[in-house]
Amino acid sequence: MTKNLHRSVCPYDCPDTCGLLVEVEAGRAIRVTGDPQHPMTRGLLCPKMLNYERTVHSPRRLTTPLLRTGVKGSGQFEAISWDEAIERICNRWQGLIAEHGAESILPYSYAGTMGLVQRNAGHAFFHKLGASRLERTICSPAKDAGWKALMGETPAIEPAEMGQSDLVILWGINAAATSIHAMVDAQKARRRGARLLVIDTYRTPTADASDEAFLVKPGGDGALALAMMHVMVRDGLADREFIDANVLGFEQFGREILSNCSPEKMADVCGLAVERIEKLAREYAGAQAPFIRLGSGLTRYGNGAMTVRTIACLPAVSGAWRNTGGGILCGTSTGGAYPMPSITREDFMQQPTRLVSMNQLGAALNELSEPPVMSLYVYHSNPAAIAPDQNAVIRGLERENLFTVVHERFLTDTARYADIVLPATSSLEHADLYRCYGGYHTQRCDAVIPAVGDAKSNWEVFSLLARRMGWSEAFFHLKVDELIEILICEENPWRTPDINRRLRQGEPVQMMPPSSPRCDWRTPSGRIEILNVREPEPLPRLLPTHAALDGFPLRLQPATTPQALNSSFYEQDELRQKQACMVLMMNPVDAGNRGLADGQQVRAFNQFGEVLFTVRITERVPAGTVVTEGVWWREFITGERGVNALTSQRLTDGGRGSTLYDVAVEVRAA
Numbered sequence: 001m002t003k004n005l006h007r008s009v010c011p012y013d014c015p016d017t018c019g020l021l022v023e024v025e026a027g028r029a030i031r032v033t034g035d036p037q038h039p040m041t042r043g044l045l046c047p048k049m050l051n052y053e054r055t056v057h058s059p060r061r062l063t064t065p066l067l068r069t070g071v072k073g074s075g076q077f078e079a080i081s082w083d084e085a086i087e088r089i090c091n092r093w094q095g096l097i098a099e100h101g102a103e104s105i106l107p108y109s110y111a112g113t114m115g116l117v118q119r120n121a122g123h124a125f126f127h128k129l130g131a132s133r134l135e136r137t138i139c140s141p142a143k144d145a146g147w148k149a150l151m152g153e154t155p156a157i158e159p160a161e162m163g164q165s166d167l168v169i170l171w172g173i174n175a176a177a178t179s180i181h182a183m184v185d186a187q188k189a190r191r192r193g194a195r196l197l198v199i200d201t202y203r204t205p206t207a208d209a210s211d212e213a214f215l216v217k218p219g220g221d222g223a224l225a226l227a228m229m230h231v232m233v234r235d236g237l238a239d240r241e242f243i244d245a246n247v248l249g250f251e252q253f254g255r256e257i258l259s260n261c262s263p264e265k266m267a268d269v270c271g272l273a274v275e276r277i278e279k280l281a282r283e284y285a286g287a288q289a290p291f292i293r294l295g296s297g298l299t300r301y302g303n304g305a306m307t308v309r310t311i312a313c314l315p316a317v318s319g320a321w322r323n324t325g326g327g328i329l330c331g332t333s334t335g336g337a338y339p340m341p342s343i344t345r346e347d348f349m350q351q352p353t354r355l356v357s358m359n360q361l362g363a364a365l366n367e368l369s370e371p372p373v374m375s376l377y378v379y380h381s382n383p384a385a386i387a388p389d390q391n392a393v394i395r396g397l398e399r400e401n402l403f404t405v406v407h408e409r410f411l412t413d414t415a416r417y418a419d420i421v422l423p424a425t426s427s428l429e430h431a432d433l434y435r436c437y438g439g440y441h442t443q444r445c446d447a448v449i450p451a452v453g454d455a456k457s458n459w460e461v462f463s464l465l466a467r468r469m470g471w472s473e474a475f476f477h478l479k480v481d482e483l484i485e486i487l488i489c490e491e492n493p494w495r496t497p498d499i500n501r502r503l504r505q506g507e508p509v510q511m512m513p514p515s516s517p518r519c520d521w522r523t524p525s526g527r528i529e530i531l532n533v534r535e536p537e538p539l540p541r542l543l544p545t546h547a548a549l550d551g552f553p554l555r556l557q558p559a560t561t562p563q564a565l566n567s568s569f570y571e572q573d574e575l576r577q578k579q580a581c582m583v584l585m586m587n588p589v590d591a592g593n594r595g596l597a598d599g600q601q602v603r604a605f606n607q608f609g610e611v612l613f614t615v616r617i618t619e620r621v622p623a624g625t626v627v628t629e630g631v632w633w634r635e636f637i638t639g640e641r642g643v644n645a646l647t648s649q650r651l652t653d654g655g656r657g658s659t660l661y662d663v664a665v666e667v668r669a670a
């Protein structure tokens with residue numbers, strides 16, 4: 001590294017966890033590039049991070065604490081000092097604790113930064129305070145629940161095995177937008193002769209790069225997988241020898257479930273013609289080592305966990321697990337690589353406090369009692385934009401008697417409702433330690449520039465709050481570097497002393513997950529448990545989505561865009577302008593039926609709310625499905641509400657996840 005070139009890590013919630021090279025001049029980041037020596041990044045960055053310096057030095061950055069002066073939501077504030085801000089927060093909390101108890105305080109945080117210290121910086125504080133706890137389940141817990149029901153604790157296969165597969169299926173993952181390095185690997189496999197299939201609800205850029213795309217009805221993948229297995233059994237394509245040795249409950253599954261799941265019966269549910277289901281089943285069963293990379297898109301439904309569990313049966317039935325390159329990958333679980341309880345400090349809790357689902361913030365703010373939520377402390381999350389049922393969330397945030405503190409880099413939709421706003425550092429301004437969930441690398445980095453304005457990191461703020469509360473635990477006085485060292489120094493099979501040495505030097509390093517040989521199933525029976533009597537549903541079967549029962553004719557898919565990450569990156573004008581405006585993609589048939597013309601303003605509505613979009617008429621979405629990409633900030637949209645005014649607080653069948661993609665609407669001209 002030259003004097004002005006520093007290593008850092010991408011802090012965002014993405015399976016790639018890229019290595020960055022940051023060029024610094026006079027205390028400012030002036031250029032950000034991908035680290036060519038990083039095992040996943042290999043010099044390639046996504047369009048968002050390629051201009052990360054525009055986020056870090058954005059004129060929109062918050063630089064000082066703010067006190068609300070106007071009505072909630074108006075965005076009117078005056079600058080105050082950190083001392084005053086901390087004093088006001090702690091005073092108010094002490095009053096609330098005396099009157100309502102500490103559970104009247106609710107922290108809300110998620111994935112603004114994935115750094116192990118900064119992301120989890122508030123846990124110890126709120127545990128000691130005795131606050132309500134947040135159940136952090138907005139992303140994809142249904143995926144874990146579905147996997148566990150079938151595979152127990154079986155670890156993930158090596159992502160690089162995709163390169164040895166002869167048939168790669170990107171299933172419910174928009175890799176070209178959400179995990180570009182997996183996309184590079186998939187294309188490499190394709191160039192070496194593997195077929196690349198995509199299964200999605202609309203024609204994404206990932207689908208464009210495939211040999212063949214299968215567009216299903218939202219939430220219809222379980223039906224597709226069941227029909228595929230029906231064909232495999234019917235046509236003698238199931239691998240009986242593998243099944244006999246490795247699978248529990250296959251005969252019963254075939255008899256009780258698969259026999260009723262012919263392609264004819266499933267075609268309508270999954271939205272694919274019978275011939276295409278048959279062809280896909282034969283191609284899958286005929287491949288030597290088919291590799292399914294399962295995304296999170298299809299898990300955010302009322303049947304999400306069951307969908308994952310059903311799809312994960314495919315390699316068991318076809319025997320794909322026999323061969324290197326074959327199987328299914330949901331993500332690498334690297335959670336065991338560091339001793340997180342040393343940071344989150346559950347032991348500071350005097351007794352287990354109330355758990356509040358982050359997917360039901362609207363209900364928590366408006367309906368919870370004994371005690372009601374009287375204060376909300378939001379850090380590295382933007383619930384007014386990203387949480388389901390935006391109308392309920394905003395109604396709650398508007399409550400005059402709710403004391404809201406938001407620690408943020410920008411004046412987000414949520415920060416606009418705060419009583420006190422605290423300015424947060426960006427990842428280039430604080431140290432942290434990162435681990436990847438799409439591979440096995442890990443990296444530690446230091447701050448590479450000083451804090452912008454008076455911004456402080458998550459840990460610094462909680463340390464200040466703890467001091468003002470008068471707490472004596474040495475833990476709250478530790479420096480970020482010391483916390484990182486606590487995580488690194490504990491002995492762990494994932495990290496040899498040499499890995500730790502290189503980590504401390506800031507190098508990106510591959511960890512060594514405790515390996516498991518192929519076909520070593522970590523379930524109570526030692527087999528893949530298609531029959532699992534510990535589950536409420538002992539066998540995988542067809543479950544409906546929530547939206548199928550809502551009575552609105554179109555399925556809405558609130559998808560991701562390459563130009564943003566959830567509600568992050570809307571501060572970059574150039575990226576936002578590429579998205580132009582909040583668009584609703586609609587098939588010509590649906591547009592024709594409603595007399596809509598391309599470019600027209602439309603309103604989409606359901607029982608939860610109403611949202612204005614600009615309609616784009618396109619064959620990229622099948623009839624019956626409408627798609628919008630991105631989670632826009634309200635200041636950049638035409639109407640009053642973003643897409644999450646149409647989503648609901650209902651939970652998934654397993655894992656208590658969000659059902660953000662399980663949405664039905666009607667659309668009319670505005």
Ligand SMILES: Nc1nc2c(c(=O)[nH]1)N[C@H]1C(S)=C(S)[C@@H](COP(=O)(O)OP(=O)(O)OC[C@H]3O[C@@H](n4cnc5c(=O)[nH]c(N)nc54)[C@H](O)[C@@H]3O)O[C@H]1N2
Nearest residue numbers: 172173174178199200218219295296297560562564565566
């Ligand atoms: N550019 C960009 N990158 C991101 C993000 C982002 O917002 N933008 N978000 C980050 C986060 S937090 C996450 S969790 C990951 C998520 O990354 P992915 O795992 O890729 O998940 P999604 O993009 O939510 O959904 C993937 C695809 O599933 C499709 N899909 C939705 N419902 C269904 C269904 O019922 N069946 C099928 N077959 N497909 C369906 C969607 O259309 C989408 O194209 O990406 C991370 N990376």
Ligand SMILES: Nc1nc2c(c(=O)[nH]1)N[C@H]1C(S)=C(S)[C@@H](COP(=O)(O)OP(=O)(O)OC[C@H]3O[C@@H](n4cnc5c(=O)[nH]c(N)nc54)[C@H](O)[C@@H]3O)O[C@H]1N2
Nearest residue numbers: 110111112113139380381382386407409424558566567568
């Ligand atoms: N409609 C719809 N809704 C969705 C999704 C979708 O695809 N469609 N995706 C869902 C998914 S998968 C997820 S994971 C969630 C994500 O939801 P969130 O975790 O809320 O993610 P972001 O919208 O990226 O907001 C993160 C915020 O953290 C701030 N931030 C960044 N770094 C720091 C820091 O170090 N300290 C502090 N204090 N703040 C920081 C950023 O400025 C940003 O405003 O959204 C969910 N909501």
Ligand SMILES: [Mo]
Nearest residue numbers: 013138139140
């Ligand atoms: Mo996520």
